[in-house]
Amino acid sequence: MATAEFQVTGMSCGHCETAVREEVGLLEGVEDIQVSAESGRLVVTAIEPLEDAAVLAAVEEAGYSAVRV
Numbered sequence: 001m002a003t004a005e006f007q008v009t010g011m012s013c014g015h016c017e018t019a020v021r022e023e024v025g026l027l028e029g030v031e032d033i034q035v036s037a038e039s040g041r042l043v044v045t046a047i048e049p050l051e052d053a054a055v056l057a058a059v060e061e062a063g064y065s066a067v068r069v
């Protein structure tokens with residue numbers, strides 16, 4: 001398992017969390033997603049290491065921006 005942590009900008013509520021979770025969950029190999037609108041923290045666990053760019057693109061698809069931390 002590989003875990004990667006991101007800081008997301010722009011989430012404000014549970015709907016935002018759900019939007020991020022849904023988009024990131026579409027990425028192949030993703031096993032677990034922890035996302036908090038309050039802290040902006042996104043932790044993605046996948047079977048194999050994900051490309052940062054793929055996760056960032058998924059977050060952007062949901063309507064937010066993120067950086068790897």
Ligand SMILES: [Cu+2]
Pocket residue numbers: 011012013014015016017
């Ligand atoms: Cu929201």
